[in-house]
Amino acid sequence: MGASTAGLTFIIVGASVSGLASAISLKKSGHNVLVLEKDPKLGGAASGFNGCARICPNGSKILLDWDLLHPETKAKSAPMPGFTFFKRAVPRSLAYCFCLTRYRLVNAGYTEGSKADFLGENRWNEDLLFEARGGYMQFRHQDLMRILYDEAMRDSSSQVTVRFGAEVVNIDCEACTVTLRSGEVHTADAIIGADGARGIVRQTLMEEEGESLASDVPNGLTVYSAIVPKALVYENGLAPWFYEYDDIGSSIWVGPDRSVWIFPVGHENDLAVSVYTTDSTQDGTWTEPPEKRITDVIGKCDIRLKKLLPLARNVTCVQMKNPYSLESWVSESGRVVVLGEAAHPTIPAGLHPYSIALEDAVFIGKIFSHTKDPQRVPEFLYAFQENREKRCARIRDIDLEYVQACTVPLGPMHDQRDAGMRANHAAGRNAMEGDFQQMLDEFGIVFGYNASDDADEWWINWGRFRNPNTEHGYGETDGRLRPTSFISSVTSSATEETECDQC
Numbered sequence: 246m247g248a249s250t251a252g253l254t255f256i257i258v259g260a261s262v263s264g265l266a267s268a269i270s271l272k273k274s275g276h277n278v279l280v281l282e283k284d285p286k287l288g289g290a291a292s293g294f295n296g297c298a299r300i301c302p303n304g305s306k307i308l309l310d311w312d313l314l315h316p317e318t319k320a321k322s323a324p325m326p327g328f329t330f331f332k333r334a335v336p337r338s339l340a341y342c343f344c345l346t347r348y349r350l351v352n353a354g355y356t357e358g359s360k361a362d363f364l365g366e367n368r369w370n371e372d373l374l375f376e377a378r379g380g381y382m383q384f385r386h387q388d389l390m391r392i393l394y395d396e397a398m399r400d401s402s403s404q405v406t407v408r409f410g411a412e413v414v415n416i417d418c419e420a421c422t423v424t425l426r427s428g429e430v431h432t433a434d435a436i437i438g439a440d441g442a443r444g445i446v447r448q449t450l451m452e453e454e455g456e457s458l459a460s461d462v463p464n465g466l467t468v469y470s471a472i473v474p475k476a477l478v479y480e481n482g483l484a485p486w487f488y489e490y491d492d493i494g495s496s497i498w499v500g501p502d503r504s505v506w507i508f509p510v511g512h513e514n515d516l517a518v519s520v521y522t523t524d525s526t527q528d529g530t531w532t533e534p535p536e537k538r539i540t541d542v543i544g545k546c547d548i549r550l551k552k553l554l555p556l557a558r559n560v561t562c563v564q565m566k567n568p569y570s571l572e573s574w575v576s577e578s579g580r581v582v583v584l585g586e587a588a589h590p591t592i593p594a595g596l597h598p599y600s601i602a603l604e605d606a607v608f609i610g611k612i613f614s615h616t617k618d619p620q621r622v623p624e625f626l627y628a629f630q631e632n633r634e635k636r637c638a639r640i641r642d643i644d645l646e647y648v649q650a651c652t653v654p655l656g657p658m659h660d661q662r663d664a665g666m667r668a669n670h671a672a673g674r675n676a677m678e679g680d681f682q683q684m685l686d687e688f689g690i691v692f693g694y695n696a697s698d699d700a701d702e703w704w705i706n707w708g709r710f711r712n713p714n715t716e717h718g719y720g721e722t723d724g725r726l727r728p729t730s731f732i733s734s735v736t737s738s739a740t741e742e743t744e745c746d747q748c
């Protein structure tokens with residue numbers, strides 16, 4: 246690795262969102278980064294798939310702070326001012342019930358000329374977005390990758406190197422080396438696993454805890470993602486529903502057991518479609534077509550969806566899992582860390598995965614702006630987990646709660662959701678008020694967060710102190726390094742303030 250004289254050397258495994266964003270962030274802090282990506286091309290482009298990257302305000306403010314949101318890049322995204330809620334399908338029992346009273350509702354949504362079953366709408370509060378300093382943006386996955394890659398490579402001479410077709414097949418945590426399939430070996434001061442939920446770095450840390458990928462347990466839902474080109478929506482007479490229904494332009498079709506999320510994406514404003522379904526158990530990937538067709542996993546549904554889904558292109562399917570929660574994101578050696586999907590696997594196609602990957606990158610880069618001392622690497626890696634874990638776990642739960650609320654099986658909760666949304670709409674309120682008030686409140690907290698400020702706070706409150714009684718400034722218990730030992734050490738009297746060694 247061509248390290249410059251100043252700065253630490255990092256190897257990042259994986260050149261997706263968290264890998265490239267971490268390279269940008271560490272470069273800004275004066276370090277040297279080698280990014281190793283197994284795919285032959287950026288963003289999985291070799292596969293031909295190209296889905297939707299949703300960026301919430303907490304993520305878009307990072308792109309803004311990095312000066313990546315010029316008119317040219319902004320034009321590559323579609324805005325999302327909110328979403329409307331419809332019923333994906335009217336349950337048979339309910340239809341029968343209506344049949345006895347109001348016959349016209351029996352065929353709600355199913356037949357040509359019938360009206361869709363509208364529940365209400367959620368519009369993002371303008372003040373909330375203003376306070377959060379960021380908008381809601383939806384890029385094509387590969388466009389976002391290109392923006393991040395270009396920034397990582399900009400003016401970097403030898404500071405950042407990205408190698409494609411470079412699959413890491415072994416990690417030696419003690420020696421801090423990676424071995425590529427080609428047999429090449431690379432060494433660094435630290436290794437960052439940004440290689441996803443099934444990546445070799447997460448697997449290596451799971452093995453240290455006596456676990457394997459089998460500890461990630463499927464939760465019964467699979468998400469099919471696809472793109473429907475705008476031109477096809479118009480050609481098939483569906484524009485009045487998916488582009489012209491209102492000024493929101495995004496819709497979530499809720500139902501028992503399955504739901505369909507339809508949001509505009511990219512410069513062309515094509516439609517990104519996600520189907521959360523119980524009809525598939527395939528453990529697929531983002532770069533391969535699924536075994537079942539998207540039209541086979543949607544069940545009985547509104548006629549508009551029935552017409553839209555056959556137009557889907559670039560279909561992929563990824564199984565949702567309750568992932569094993571790594572006790573330590575850092576290896577026993579203290580030199581290998583995971584972030585992004587590799588640290589906290591998210592809800593596929595959820596609202597937040599991309600934004601928290603960007604947050605992770607900012608946080609790790611920012612804290613490492615305070616040191617070029619290889620001895621302090623373990624302490625800083627533990628600080629990363631200590632500060633990021635709780636937020637990432639909560640955001641994953643929030644995403645899961647949205648999906649579960651939209652796919653709740655028939656029963657009292659299902660009926661309560663629909664009745665609550667209808668009542669809110671009738672009263673002129675946001676559909677999510679009341680029953681989903683907590684989710685609405687959490688939007689504000691999630692969107693308002695600033696990873697850079699949080700990293701500064703860590704430095705002010707903790708990082709600039711170190712425990713002189715231990716070699717690296719953190720404690721050691723039962724052969725395993727614990728970040729909490731470090732935290733408690735700074736609250737005791739045996740601490741001293743250190744200068745930032747970059748200052």
Ligand SMILES: Cc1cc2nc3c(=O)[nH]c(=O)nc-3n(C[C@H](O)[C@H](O)[C@H](O)COP(=O)(O)OP(=O)(O)OC[C@H]3O[C@@H](n4cnc5c(N)ncnc54)[C@H](O)[C@@H]3O)c2cc1C
Pocket residue numbers: 258259260261262263264281282283284288289290295296297298299386411412413414439440441442443444445470531532584585586587591593594595598599600602
């Ligand atoms: C090609 C691709 C397309 C995607 N498309 C979408 C989409 O359309 N919509 C959506 O919601 N989410 C998509 N995702 C998932 C999305 O990127 C993540 O949910 C999230 O944003 C953060 O991901 P990450 O960067 O932590 O990890 P990931 O995005 O999972 O990336 C991990 C990277 O590590 C690489 N890698 C894995 N193992 C090795 C190894 N041994 N050696 C070297 N490199 C390795 C992978 O090839 C990949 O590039 C996609 C992911 C990928 C990889």
